[in-house]
Amino acid sequence: MTVKFGTSGLRGLVSELRGPSVYTYTVAFARMLQDRGALKEGSKVYVGRDLRASSPDIAQLVHAAIAASGLVPVDCGVLPTPALALHASSENAPAIMVTGSHIPDDRNGLKFYRADGEIDKRDERDIIEIHAAMGNAVSSLSAVDAVRLGAEPSQGYIDRFLGFFEKGSLSGLRVGVYQHSSVARDIIVDVLRGLGAETVALGRAEHFIPVDTEALRQEDVALLKHWAAAEPLDAIVSTDGDGDRPLVADADGSFVRGDLVGAITAHFLSADCVVTPVSSNSSLERCGYFARVVRTRVGSPYVIEGIATALAEGGKCVVGFEANGGVLLGSPVEKGGRTLPALQTRDSVLPILCMLSAIAKTGRPLAEIAADFRFLAGASGRLEGVPTENSASFLGKLASDAAYAGEIFAALGGVADIDNRDGVRITAHNGEVVHFRASGNAPELRCYVEAKAESRADELLDWGLSLGRAQILES
Structure with missing residues (x-):
């Protein structure tokens, strides 16, 4: 069996996920929360999905398992993972995202959220133990009628940024949006236009493209260079498949590595402490922009643990990020009389907006801003x-x-x-x-x-x- 937990959620081959495996892991997740008293009969569980061909079928299995557990599945449709997490937390409810993130289309997975955020490694162990005790016992794999939500979760995610960044703050910028098969491809355009930027849609695809912001495919590297040479752009932006990792390229189409994206974001937000895995650039400690750098193992659960430790030890503005560029906002941020609430799950739109805001605020090209951090x-x-x-x-x-x-x-x-x-x-x-x-x-x-x-x-x-x-x- 290929189905197992990795650094961020459950992953496996589609051929194995389309069956008892997804169903029983979902039941195990629900049972873990029920055993802890975090869910009662009739509670809602929010479900989202990415644009992979297999995701609708797998979401149906998730809905069936939730219903079989005495809970109410709420279908949020296609949306970014951080948008689902934000909406579920606002409703004090758990959530499950059907996504394989950046991995190839023959694979898929699930990301689990408690009402207060991502599950941690202890939760994973409990789910695995409950699942092992269950075996592949399945009540029913038939489809159930889930409660359907409209655009509310995605709109709430958009409003989060339009309410924090100043109206017109990106006026004068021309930004290419590499849309491919990202669930965030339209949301990014809406947010950028809402802040005054001109956008150019690039590379929209009807089939799934496994864009990995930590190891770009050569064809993606070539596309970024081609688009930058074809017309004047201040930057090109995108995300991975489920919209929780940003992809940013400068005016020349040169990819900005994720850990540098995280560092520029943290500096723009005036962070006094950053939390990041050991895989991020070793120059973070030498760049001089942060009072404290906390290193962790690779994976958002470890970054979240590090954020909790940093806050307990007196961190005021704590920003976490991974080498893939996904930013976890560990504490509320205030700028210009506006407050951006904490969101401790990987996000792609926040770092994209911070990078573009740095260009707009300083009037300098992104390549110069990046060079200031003296990364190896x-x-x-x-x-x-x-x-x-x-x-x-x-x-x-x-x-x-x-x-x-x-x-x-x-x-x-x-x-x-x-x-x-x-x-x-x-x-x-x-x-x-x-x-x-x-x-x-x-x-x-x-x-x-x-x-x-x-x-x-x-x-x-x-x-x-x-x-x-x-x-x-x-x-």
């Missing part, structure tokens, strides 16, 4: 089709065998530091960084690198992927 050049890639056990063997040896690691990294001057917080992140004596970790969502080995120049980062990434491939094949 970064690159990331992945080896697909790598079984989890093969990745574990390679990473375990790299972390525990100093002689082995030293021999491998001799070409970089040897190992200066090893961080085993999540995967194996090695800082070489020459200052370069190579970080290997197994994906929590798919059979992949991911590689992240940092170097002083982009050309060297590309070389280092090729070296890291070749190294990983060779070592895994040997194992």
